[in-house]
Amino acid sequence: MLFAALFIVCLAGAAWFAYLPPVVPAAYGIFSISAFAVYAIDKSAARHGRWRTPEKTLHLLALIGGWPGALLAQRTLRHKSQKPAFQTVFLLTVLANCALLGWYAYASFMLPASS
Helix, strand or coil: CHHHHHHHHHHHHHHHCCCCCCHHHHHHHHHHHHHHHHHHHHHHHHHHCCCCCCHHHHHHHHHHHHHHHHHHHHHHHCCCCCCHHHHHHHHHHHHHHHHHHHHHHHHHHCCCCCC
8 A cells, every 4th residue: 555655646746747747647546546436346246246347357447557546445345355366467467557657757758859
C-alpha cells in the first residue's frame, strides 16, 4: 500500500510540474476506481455464488493503470489477496505498467524532439 501511495504522489507531482500531461493521473484515477468497483462486484458475486469476473479482466484493469485501486480493493475487501498465482501475475502487471509509464515519460520528455 505504501508503494501505491508513493506512486500516486509521484504521479500527481509529475503532472503538477508538467513532466506528465494531466490526463495521465486522471486516467489512473478512473482506471483505479473502475478496478476497485470490479473487485467489489466480484467479491459480492463470490459470496453469493453468482457469475464471477474472469481473472484476465482483473489483470487487464491493473495493467492499463488500475492497479492502485486493485491493490486497495485486495487489501480492504480481502479479495484475491491470498491466491499466490493471482498475486504473481498481479505483481507482473504492476511492474509492466510502471515500466511502460517510465518509458513514456522518458521518451516524451527526456529525449530531444526530432525535426
